[in-house]
Amino acid sequence: MVLSELRQQPHLSASSIGEYVECSLLYKFGRIDKLPMEHKAEALEFGTCIHRVLEQYYSARMIGEKMLLKYVHEIFDTTWTGIAKDNDDIKYNGDNDFKILLMYGKDLLTAWYNKLPDDGFTILAIEEAFSINLPGIPIPIIGAMDLVEEDSAGTLIITDFKTSGRAYSKDEVDQNQQLTMYQIAAKLNGYGDREILLRFDTLIKTKTPKFEQYWTVRSELDERRLIKKATQVWDGISKGVFIPNDTSWKCKGCAYKQACDEYLESIGEEYDQASNQ
Numbered sequence: 001m002v003l004s005e006l007r008q009q010p011h012l013s014a015s016s017i018g019e020y021v022e023c024s025l026l027y028k029f030g031r032i033d034k035l036p037m038e039h040k041a042e043a044l045e046f047g048t049c050i051h052r053v054l055e056q057y058y059s060a061r062m063i064g065e066k067m068l069l070k071y072v073h074e075i076f077d078t079t080w081t082g083i084a085k086d087n088d089d090i091k092y093n094g095d096n097d098f099k100i101l102l103m104y105g106k107d108l109l110t111a112w113y114n115k116l117p118d119d120g121f122t123i124l125a126i127e128e129a130f131s132i133n134l135p136g137i138p139i140p141i142i143g144a145m146d147l148v149e150e151d152s153a154g155t156l157i158i159t160d161f162k163t164s165g166r167a168y169s170k171d172e173v174d175q176n177q178q179l180t181m182y183q184i185a186a187k188l189n190g191y192g193d194r195e196i197l198l199r200f201d202t203l204i205k206t207k208t209p210k211f212e213q214y215w216t217v218r219s220e221l222d223e224r225r226l227i228k229k230a231t232q233v234w235d236g237i238s239k240g241v242f243i244p245n246d247t248s249w250k251c252k253g254c255a256y257k258q259a260c261d262e263y264l265e266s267i268g269e270e271y272d273q274a275s276n277q
């Protein structure tokens with residue numbers, strides 16, 4: 001099954017677990033109430049576009065073709081135009097707009113293309129969807145690994161494509177729970193006997209665009225910690241615990257800010273009466 005089909009069923013994912021922990025009201029608005037987003041964040045739309053381009057690049061690599069940079073640019077041009085041209089729902093940062101990001105995206109992809117090592121790994125899968133069951137959680141955990149490769153020694157290399165406004169720290173990479181979940185899923189889906197390496201391929205949107213590969217590994221303890229956290233998240237969701245974290249870094253770009261303000265500011269008549277006495 002592809003990820004969009006898996007998403008039709010009740011599920012958790014690495015990102016929804018992270019979202020619940022960061023702001024469980026945000027989780028509720030988006031994933032339970034399914035409120036329409038008040039805007040679409042530029043970073044999300046641009047990231048989706050870059051992701052689609054990389055997916056097509058690796059699809060060609062999988063059949064032995066190395067796509068020329070000019071075709072990478074053409075795919076980006078078509079995809080970004082389809083997503084963003086005349087789309088007033090996108091909230092741009094600062095002076096950015098459709099055209100500026102159309103040019104910038106090509107520079108960013110050039111930086112990626114020129115620095116991407118020719119590692120000779122065998123591509124096993126692209127956008128590999130998974131659905132796993134974890135103890136204590138009655139709904140599946142789903143996700144999709146952007147790129148799964150193996151080296152000549154049989155080591156599995158699982159990569160997630162990222163676009164980011166800044167470089168990542170070692171701690172961020174080593175503690176990222178999305179990568180931990182990918183390792184858990186790979187082990188539960190038949191790769192338990194393999195060495196597993198995890199990687200972020202990160203296109204960094206600094207003034208001069210950059211590309212970095214960040215490598216990391218996970219221990220069994222890391223897996224256990226995430227599984228424990230996921231069970232606690234499920235416990236909170238199933239009991240209807242949704243707490244706004246209105247000092248979160250997510251508030252600034254939150255797509256449910258208005259709904260959140262209305263929610264927080266309507267605590268009922270009881271308080272109004274008590275405070276006016």
Ligand code: SF4
Pocket residue numbers: 023025026029244245246247248250251252254255256257260261
């Ligand atoms: S504005 Fe902040 S507190 Fe409110 S839902 Fe969004 S992230 Fe949560």
